Amino acid sequence: MEEKKTKFMDQAINDEILEKLSLKNRYAFLNTNLMTVLEPKHFNFLKSAEKFCTRYERKNDITHATDEEFYHWIPDFGKEGLISRAHAYSEIDLNFEDHGLATELMRCLALSFFDPQFGMAGGATILAINPVFYHHENVPIRLEILKKFVTGETPGAILITEPERGSDAVHQLTTLKEESDGSYVLSGEKIYNTNAPKSRYVVAYATAEENNGNMMAQVIIDTEWDGWKCDRVFIPWVPKVWLGHEYFTNLRVPKEYILGPVGKGREHMFEGLVPERIGISLDAISQAWNALAHCSIYSNNRKQFNQEILKFQGVGFSLTDLWARVMNVTQGLLRFCEKYDATEEKFGGEIPKNISQAMVAAASQFKYHTTALSKEVCYECANLMGGAGLSDNTLMHDLLNISRIQEIIGGSRQIQLYILSMAMRQLYKMTGI
Numbered sequence: 001m002e003e004k005k006t007k008f009m010d011q012a013i014n015d016e017i018l019e020k021l022s023l024k025n026r027y028a029f030l031n032t033n034l035m036t037v038l039e040p041k042h043f044n045f046l047k048s049a050e051k052f053c054t055r056y057e058r059k060n061d062i063t064h065a066t067d068e069e070f071y072h073w074i075p076d077f078g079k080e081g082l083i084s085r086a087h088a089y090s091e092i093d094l095n096f097e098d099h100g101l102a103t104e105l106m107r108c109l110a111l112s113f114f115d116p117q118f119g120m121a122g123g124a125t126i127l128a129i130n131p132v133f134y135h136h137e138n139v140p141i142r143l144e145i146l147k148k149f150v151t152g153e154t155p156g157a158i159l160i161t162e163p164e165r166g167s168d169a170v171h172q173l174t175t176l177k178e179e180s181d182g183s184y185v186l187s188g189e190k191i192y193n194t195n196a197p198k199s200r201y202v203v204a205y206a207t208a209e210e211n212n213g214n215m216m217a218q219v220i221i222d223t224e225w226d227g228w229k230c231d232r233v234f235i236p237w238v239p240k241v242w243l244g245h246e247y248f249t250n251l252r253v254p255k256e257y258i259l260g261p262v263g264k265g266r267e268h269m270f271e272g273l274v275p276e277r278i279g280i281s282l283d284a285i286s287q288a289w290n291a292l293a294h295c296s297i298y299s300n301n302r303k304q305f306n307q308e309i310l311k312f313q314g315v316g317f318s319l320t321d322l323w324a325r326v327m328n329v330t331q332g333l334l335r336f337c338e339k340y341d342a343t344e345e346k347f348g349g350e351i352p353k354n355i356s357q358a359m360v361a362a363a364s365q366f367k368y369h370t371t372a373l374s375k376e377v378c379y380e381c382a383n384l385m386g387g388a389g390l391s392d393n394t395l396m397h398d399l400l401n402i403s404r405i406q407e408i409i410g411g412s413r414q415i416q417l418y419i420l421s422m423a424m425r426q427l428y429k430m431t432g433i
């Protein structure tokens with residue numbers, strides 16, 4: 001048998017089953033599930049992204065060990081066009097033919113199967129890409145930064161959360177002062193910002209008056225400027241992802257780096273929430289499929305009482321219940337993505353504000369539902385695999401931890417339900433009852 005390079009403390013799973021849990025085989029499980037569901041163009045994109053990841057893992061002896069560094073992989077994924085496929089990016093001469101939200105779902109599935117933490121870090125770069133994409137206004141430096149993000153020259157980060165302002169993101173304490181030349185000078189602190197310590201550029205929010213959401217602005221920061229300091233916040237559930245705690249001390253932001261001037265920041269922040277929440281949903285459902293693939297392969301091979309454990313109702317019925325739910329939600333998410341893509345195409349690449357507004361509830365529903373489902377599926381699949389699912393021999397421990405984090409980022413579970421309560425009130429009023 002070919003020597004397995006996966007690094008772990010001790011091999012707990014036998015050679016035969018460990019070999020069967022390979023990335024290639026888990027992709028085969030996924031593809032067999034999705035081949036009748038996907039449009040050929042999406043299925044072909046998925047298979048080509050999977051091919052790249054499988055080869056990349058093999059060629060570079062990637063082990064997925066808990067102490068493996070991955071930020072230096074980003075340029076290779078950038079060259080392959082696997083950082084973001086939300087748009088064609090013709091303004092920076094990339095012209096991706098396969099693009100849109102459904103293609104993004106395929107990209108997320110491929111990357112998240114390959115390495116869930118790497119997939120999550122990539123999601124944070126996309127949060128920095130979106131505002132630069134929508135507000136570059138052909139300013140050369142903004143286009144240059146957009147290209148660096150999309151081609152993987154640098155990861156990106158979004159800086160919303162502050163030590164004293166988490167869920168209450170519109171009442172910020174990071175302030176800005178406008179100078180006579182139109183530049184802003186920022187003072188304050190941000191925290192928990194995925195990728196920030198590794199990013200050359202980040203997108204940040206500040207306000208001209210503390211606690212006043214109407215006075216917010218959105219800017220790009222070059223992390224090589226004076227006045228920027230960033231420490232690492234360590235999150236043990238995602239030990240390979242670098243999060244930042246940033247301090248701005250009279251940090252000067254030149255005019256051309258201001259994406260949204262004072263008064264526009266809040267609008268820009270809310271505009272980013274639909275794609276952000278859907279992006280988290282794509283990751284969450286990808287993690288659930290990865291857990292199902294592990295558990296299905298394992299339970300079809302692991303024997304106890306002289307039988308494959310899948311054949312015991314306690315295992316088989318539990319696993320197939322999770323499988324049915326993940327498949328149904330995937331079909332719903334895919335339908336949302338395809339409809340979103342069709343709407344964007346109809347309106348020449350940009351979804352009108354009123355339609356985007358109407359998608360806020362759907363985005364919260366998917367974010368709430370997929371993250372809760374993924375948390376349950378990842379935990380239950382690990383449980384159904386017994387000791388093997390809890391050991392460091394597979395990616396199950398990563399999936400278990402990440403799936404719990406997804407419920408907090410991008411607005412916690414409670415905040416999604418709060419948004420939905422308000423949306424339901426609005427909907428009730430619209431019915432005229």
Ligand SMILES: Cc1cc2nc3c(=O)[nH]c(=O)nc-3n(C[C@H](O)[C@H](O)[C@H](O)COP(=O)(O)OP(=O)(O)OC[C@H]3O[C@@H](n4cnc5c(N)ncnc54)[C@H](O)[C@@H]3O)c2cc1C
Binds near residue numbers: 161194243411412
């Ligand atoms: C791994 C990770 C990555 C992250 N990445 C980023 C990033 O890239 N950029 C960024 O800006 N931020 C990021 N965050 C921050 C994240 O968005 C916040 O942690 C989150 O919004 C919650 O804020 P908080 O931690 O301050 O909790 P708090 O807002 O203090 O909430 C504490 C608890 O109170 C509940 N709560 C608060 N208000 C209400 C309410 N009105 N109704 C009901 N319950 C409520 C919350 O649901 C939660 O359970 C990240 C966080 C983590 C853990």
